[in-house]
Amino acid sequence: MKVLITGVAGLVGQRLARQLCAEGHEVIGIDRRRFADVPAGLHLCHVDLRKRAAEEVFRHYRPEVVVHMATIEHLFAESEERYRVNLGGTRAVFEQCRRHGAAHAIFVGRHTYYGAGPDSPLYHTEDEPPLGLASYPELADLVAADLYAGSALWRFPELVTTVLRVCYSLGPSGHGTLATLLKRRLVPAVLGFDPLAQLMHEADVVDAIATAIRARPRGVFNVCGPSPLPLSVLVRETGRRLVPIPEPLIAAALGRFGLPKLSRGALGHLKHSIVVDGSAFRRATGFVHTRDEAQAMTEFAAAFPARRPRAA
């Protein structure tokens, strides 16, 4: 099978490319970033997804399956740039898929689509609208890209579209939102709150996408692994220290005293849970996670031991 991966130089992209190459698929990767030791069998194209050169990649290789992962997820980038890449890139990918006869397009999105709020149900199902935008406008471009990808389901009925909303990943690479929060020794928390967080081992995320390629399910699917755990347990099990801060003070404390800097919107995620129901994906594809939450936390903690302050 010919598979094109956009954003192939990202952590999940690289691993997916390696796995697919090893399975004997022809893999084409698009990314503007550097990619050290490209696996044999991967055609890497350093092009911008929204430029003409990317169109040439689609025209030349005519991939059967396209996995779209070229989205900026961290919030350090300017919002205009994020909109250009996340929404513009997604639009370009689906246009090219339709124009060059791809059979299956997979959009890899995130479970933060649903937002965190006091009134939202504990387990989100795929039919729910995004409710967190009012409190976390920085996520608007990712939500828009998710919904735009989903619109391909009715706009291009001949193309099988799969939208994945993947929960937090954790593992030895230290990549991802959750890993970023847990990297330092001190992890901020809002006093009096302890949200449930859903995490899966980063290798299971790769497996889930590979499963979606094989099973080719049509629709929008939450992807998750083990049942959720409170943030406090995650912090404890990875050898970190929870620093509960009263809500009125937390905005001022972040970025100081060894605490990471977080955007105001992200504070909602420290108060209320975002937990998704992944049963539809399991039913449609037969996906089963093979690594549990303890393994993900242990491997992360081993790769990133909590740095103790220098002994006096």
Add this chain to the structure above:
Amino acid sequence: MQLAGAGSLHAELEDRIERLEIPWNRFGYDPYGASKRHLVRTLLPFCWAYRHYFGVRVHGIANVPARGRAMLVGNHSGGIALDAAMVIAAMLLELDPPRLAHGMADRFLSRWPFLAVLAQRCGQMTGLPEHAERLLEAERLLLVFPEGAHGTEKLYRQRYSLVDFGTGFVRLALAAKAPIVPFAFLGGGEAIPTVANAYKLGRRFGAPYLPVTPWVLPLPLPVRLDIHFGEPVVLGGTGDEDDEVVAAHVERVKLAIAGLIAHGKRVRRVGATRGAGATP
């Protein structure tokens, strides 16, 4: 200082929570955020009060299914959720194997620091239809007070009355094909005699109101409490019926509860004159 019987109760509670038929993960959490450790720690004082402070009497416990989905539906009694806590304690202490009753709490609870976490760790969730559907689907035991906040608002003189019932619980029971176990809770109004409700002050704290007793704070008196469980009501349908049909079902459940309250009042009078617990 240790309260009388707290030590042995602690061991019993630990054992009972261990015997709950719930899929705990290796950290002792269930998929809805309840935790074994928190259940023991939080429910211990309530279970102690159940046994030794109120001396709760439970009648008709055999009407609660030992396994499988079911909905406990009853009247509110007392200005704070003492009734819910005592029903939860009853399900843990009186059933064998014990069951965890999942209360469907008012929305304000999830906004309160500490209390929101504590409620979740004890399996108590916001009263959203999504939560009820999911828990019934998982064959759990639901605890519903269809009077809602208006039920806990009842003043001392209204303590045995029933206010309007919401209808959502009947639609959920119909759709999930879950039996409804009606129950009457008696004595909450005497334990916490509400003389007034402070609505403005309550709203300031994000709650609908705060109950005011003759001694201002809603601290309960050591009054004997009675819980009467009635025969399960099994409704046939899909949950998609017209409002009139649903209203008739609601009325049936309400009548069953009113009947249990009337019966319970007689039992309490007899109990008071004889000075001992009488079982019908």
